[in-house]
Amino acid sequence: MIKSDKVTFEYIRRDEEGNVEGIVRALDEVSLDIKQGDFIAILGHNASGKSTFAKHINGILHPTQGSIFVDGKDTKDESLIWEIRETAGMVFQNPDNQIIGQTVEEDVGFGPENIGIETSQIWERVNESLKAVKMYDYRKQSPNRLSGGQKQRVSIAGVLAMHPKCIILDEPTAMLDPMGRRDVIRVIRALNDVEKMTIILITHFMDEVVFADKVFVMDQGKIALSGTPKEVFSQVERLQELRLDVPQVTLLAMQLRDRGYNIPKGIITIQELAGHIQKMV
Amino acid sequence: MKIIIDHLNHHYEAGTAMEVKALDNVELVIEKAQMIGLIGHTGSGKSTLVQHLNGLLKPSSGTVYIDGEDIFEKGYSLKKLRSRVGLVFQYPEHQLFDETVFKDVCFGPLNLGLSQKEAELSAYEALRMVGLGDDSILQSPFDLSGGQKRRAAIAGVLAMKPEILILDEPTAGLDPRGCREILDLLKKLQKEKEITVIIVSHSMEEVAEYVDRIVVMNQGKIVFDDIPKSVFRHHEELEEMGLRAPEVVYLLEYLRNAGLPVRVDLTTVKEASDEIVKVLEEKRG
Numbered sequence: 001m002i003k004s005d006k007v008t009f010e011y012i013r014r015d016e017e018g019n020v021e022g023i024v025r026a027l028d029e030v031s032l033d034i035k036q037g038d039f040i041a042i043l044g045h046n047a048s049g050k051s052t053f054a055k056h057i058n059g060i061l062h063p064t065q066g067s068i069f070v071d072g073k074d075t076k077d078e079s080l081i082w083e084i085r086e087t088a089g090m091v092f093q094n095p096d097n098q099i100i101g102q103t104v105e106e107d108v109g110f111g112p113e114n115i116g117i118e119t120s121q122i123w124e125r126v127n128e129s130l131k132a133v134k135m136y137d138y139r140k141q142s143p144n145r146l147s148g149g150q151k152q153r154v155s156i157a158g159v160l161a162m163h164p165k166c167i168i169l170d171e172p173t174a175m176l177d178p179m180g181r182r183d184v185i186r187v188i189r190a191l192n193d194v195e196k197m198t199i200i201l202i203t204h205f206m207d208e209v210v211f212a213d214k215v216f217v218m219d220q221g222k223i224a225l226s227g228t229p230k231e232v233f234s235q236v237e238r239l240q241e242l243r244l245d246v247p248q249v250t251l252l253a254m255q256l257r258d259r260g261y262n263i264p265k266g267i268i269t270i271q272e273l274a275g276h277i278q279k280m281v
Numbered sequence: 282m283k284i285i286i287d288h289l290n291h292h293y294e295a296g297t298a299m300e301v302k303a304l305d306n307v308e309l310v311i312e313k314a315q316m317i318g319l320i321g322h323t324g325s326g327k328s329t330l331v332q333h334l335n336g337l338l339k340p341s342s343g344t345v346y347i348d349g350e351d352i353f354e355k356g357y358s359l360k361k362l363r364s365r366v367g368l369v370f371q372y373p374e375h376q377l378f379d380e381t382v383f384k385d386v387c388f389g390p391l392n393l394g395l396s397q398k399e400a401e402l403s404a405y406e407a408l409r410m411v412g413l414g415d416d417s418i419l420q421s422p423f424d425l426s427g428g429q430k431r432r433a434a435i436a437g438v439l440a441m442k443p444e445i446l447i448l449d450e451p452t453a454g455l456d457p458r459g460c461r462e463i464l465d466l467l468k469k470l471q472k473e474k475e476i477t478v479i480i481v482s483h484s485m486e487e488v489a490e491y492v493d494r495i496v497v498m499n500q501g502k503i504v505f506d507d508i509p510k511s512v513f514r515h516h517e518e519l520e521e522m523g524l525r526a527p528e529v530v531y532l533l534e535y536l537r538n539a540g541l542p543v544r545v546d547l548t549t550v551k552e553a554s555d556e557i558v559k560v561l562e563e564k565r566g
Contacts, residue, residue, distance in 0.1 A: 245457035
């Protein structure tokens, strides 16, 4: 569904007079394949290149070398860019920067309206999208009065209304409180489980990626680690070198293992760890 | 530098149809050089509360005493207040504006009326405290990394030599290592400079590890005010308020319910690991 072929992205750093100071290689030959229906997580510290990569998927940025294909279409092809953006929708980090409608339903309808969908169809899409994110009851409200988590869910509904095949979420919970984070992640999981939506979640919160099918960890523009959540989480020291933190459960499992207890690597849930500890009694 | 918050009430849009009671009879005492975590869901009143401490907001009733003086009394110098109580808003790097980091950090002290030389000395000291070296301070603030920008913005407030430092979500948007760097810095300021630090936060794990005391707000009221271990024992009530306890609390309870006699009032990974090992050894021996 999404294919990244040796994508490299460089930009020129200039000083205040416009003189070239250096070239920054934000992405360095990144290649990966995402299948329809996958739930993919891309992790990385703040300057790792993960957001830069996300912006390539729907053509906000174009590679300096290499290519990205969405559903077989090359993002560099100007004539296909709008189709690509209908196929792969994006939700950004700041809830306030994405909402423009006077009411929730107006905002969600903006996208379909812009691509010329017929009016009755727009309402249908708006309603089903709001129901999918559990914000249907708020449809007549002004977005100003919503919490961060609610705004993010409205943004997701706005993308859903475009009937995409894939949703890319760039650190969607970074500015939310724990409840808001939980609600947004719940919606994302439901979209993947029930609607079989392809999800690409960019984050640095490891506890959000526990349910992903595959995890990529980025560092300095490259993919440094990849695998299932269990495989990736077992490499605690490597993750810490990459400036990431593992969930407390995983760290605790590692500490117990270091103290001589027979606990396998890659523990990611409380139930798993408790199970192993109980066996030792 | 003792802060006493006395029967503080604050109504937004009082008298209108949209009146909101943001603070409801809040009472709190904060002693010098404590590190306090102020937690609560969005809308609980925590940001409203801290904005009273440096006079940005005025109460509807009640008052705040700093070192025995009523800061809302006529004639109390707000300028003096703001040199003693520094408030760092969320995403403080959005406030960076000057040509160089150094000039940006001088802005605050200059505004307080210090001479150029005094301001520069304060700025240099503050930048050293946050760990920004000579090579970064002459750069444009916009060329720094996210974590460095964050530290530069905090330096801008530290340069005014506050006795109380309040930070609203100081780790928001930072990656895990960035979070640790900022929290370690705040702990250092508390211990070495005896600055009272108040952190408004959503992250229970962070708060549990670093603060001496946690104050939990809900719907404008203070519902808990105690050491972290005691506050997190009430995790069911915390969940009803949209908050959580650190993950290890849930693990320890799970084990206890399954029959392992572990303590459940621990909040960090190291404590939990020590406790589990202790109990397992006892069972063997």
